[in-house]
Amino acid sequence: MQKYYQKIKNSPIFYGMADFELDRMLECFRAVIKHYEAGDTIIRSGDIITKIYLILEGDVNIEKDSYWGRRIIIQKLHENNNIALSLVASKNTESNINAVCTKDATILILNYEKCSAMCQNACMHHGAFIRNMFKILSKENVELIEKIENISQKSIRDKLLTYLSNESQKNKSNMFEIQFNRQELADYLNIDRSAMSFELSKLKQEGFINYKKNKFILKVQV
Amino acid sequence: MQKYYQKIKNSPIFYGMADFELDRMLECFRAVIKHYEAGDTIIRSGDIITKIYLILEGDVNIEKDSYWGRRIIIQKLHENNNIALSLVASKNTESNINAVCTKDATILILNYEKCSAMCQNACMHHGAFIRNMFKILSKENVELIEKIENISQKSIRDKLLTYLSNESQKNKSNMFEIQFNRQELADYLNIDRSAMSFELSKLKQEGFINYKKNKFILKVQV
DNA sequence: ACATTTCTGTTGTTTTTACAACAAAAGGAA
DNA sequence: TTCCTTTTGTTGTAAAAACAACAGAAATGT
Numbered sequence: 001m002q003k004y005y006q007k008i009k010n011s012p013i014f015y016g017m018a019d020f021e022l023d024r025m026l027e028c029f030r031a032v033i034k035h036y037e038a039g040d041t042i043i044r045s046g047d048i049i050t051k052i053y054l055i056l057e058g059d060v061n062i063e064k065d066s067y068w069g070r071r072i073i074i075q076k077l078h079e080n081n082n083i084a085l086s087l088v089a090s091k092n093t094e095s096n097i098n099a100v101c102t103k104d105a106t107i108l109i110l111n112y113e114k115c116s117a118m119c120q121n122a123c124m125h126h127g128a129f130i131r132n133m134f135k136i137l138s139k140e141n142v143e144l145i146e147k148i149e150n151i152s153q154k155s156i157r158d159k160l161l162t163y164l165s166n167e168s169q170k171n172k173s174n175m176f177e178i179q180f181n182r183q184e185l186a187d188y189l190n191i192d193r194s195a196m197s198f199e200l201s202k203l204k205q206e207g208f209i210n211y212k213k214n215k216f217i218l219k220v221q222v
Numbered sequence: 223m224q225k226y227y228q229k230i231k232n233s234p235i236f237y238g239m240a241d242f243e244l245d246r247m248l249e250c251f252r253a254v255i256k257h258y259e260a261g262d263t264i265i266r267s268g269d270i271i272t273k274i275y276l277i278l279e280g281d282v283n284i285e286k287d288s289y290w291g292r293r294i295i296i297q298k299l300h301e302n303n304n305i306a307l308s309l310v311a312s313k314n315t316e317s318n319i320n321a322v323c324t325k326d327a328t329i330l331i332l333n334y335e336k337c338s339a340m341c342q343n344a345c346m347h348h349g350a351f352i353r354n355m356f357k358i359l360s361k362e363n364v365e366l367i368e369k370i371e372n373i374s375q376k377s378i379r380d381k382l383l384t385y386l387s388n389e390s391q392k393n394k395s396n397m398f399e400i401q402f403n404r405q406e407l408a409d410y411l412n413i414d415r416s417a418m419s420f421e422l423s424k425l426k427q428e429g430f431i432n433y434k435k436n437k438f439i440l441k442v443q444v
Numbered sequence: 445a446c447a448t449t450t451c452t453g454t455t456g457t458t459t460t461t462a463c464a465a466c467a468a469a470a471g472g473a474a
Numbered sequence: 475t476t477c478c479t480t481t482t483g484t485t486g487t488a489a490a491a492a493c494a495a496c497a498g499a500a501a502t503g504t
Binding site for chain 2: 062064072074085086087088089090093096097127130131133134135137138139140141142144145146147148149151152153154190
Binding site for chain 1: 461463464
């Protein structure tokens, strides 16, 4: 635990807490650290989620299997992200998603149920913690809405321009670097990779954008 | 305010509060009630959101205008829903969505900022309130993920079957009634209405489903 | 009951996308 | 460097969806 203390302290979910408060919380939550290898399933669809998972290292995908085989990537999570935080609040709710480790990961696991039952009123730090959770969930909400906006566009071109425009706004610059490679971007936008590459080429030719690998320049105000 | 007291009391955001607590909260939050007519814009993209909006009556759409004209419906909100709750937590964040009244509405507006600044520690009911908000946001999160699942399917048929299957699960029955009419369902699933109607007919012919108006029977386990 | 409006289903045509197969470029390892 | 692997770009074809236009059904108002 000591090895990861700084990381834990700097994570959004413990934001603004002094060391002594953090120590108290970790104890109260029965915090444990668990390691997962790429390919491991951390949460399986159907599991009852009663714990909070904080990614300290590694990558995790939130996926959903459709009944006819196709796998949908809902979110890609990294360091400092929480897994399935929204499922903790709705008690005794089965998970409807899988959380799959895609890059060797270290996860901090907090027994939220136990703690919230015990110290809802007693533990003075609980209030700050739940406010942090609320903020995290809010942010996630905004991101999900953004994803819906992106994939709700009706053509590949519109999806790309909307996505790039959103990224540009977030970076407050018309030059920015994206987090996805081409296949991942296609998965995120729910389109065919080759068709997307073709459309990117066209957009470049027509002077709307420029790019090299993951660095993009949005030349038009969309 | 008295006219809507029971509605307010029974809303999820004030869940579990006694009358005296509710009174105190409403005062603390500087609660006001505002009426909107169908067509009114309640929140405009660019607004800074510092208040909590609770729908007591009427319908509200959360929409996003794409830069090339098309309007995307992100969510349809009704009685007991909160508008843009996720934007309140991220302080000083501009709204990136429009909230448009689609059926004459009565909205309870709470000055969250003022209250949370004043009584974060003082007001003993604030804790319960934020836990309620957390739960609401969690639920919304789960619904957004479900929408992403639905619209991420690659064919109209798969979108329909996924949506119907999810509805069936929620109703714990293979017979259920859906909340959308055909045009609204097509908007929600991001597909063309007529193409959707055609696919529904095929699914009925092939024996996968049966339906009459908004009542559906899912005959297969998908 | 009748007229009018709204909602739903059907069909043909055009446009867009997915898919497959391959080419070119970039990145790593020996 | 060279070989091999991974990523990205290109093209033709087949499949799917959007679109438009209309017909029939259901709901609504008078």
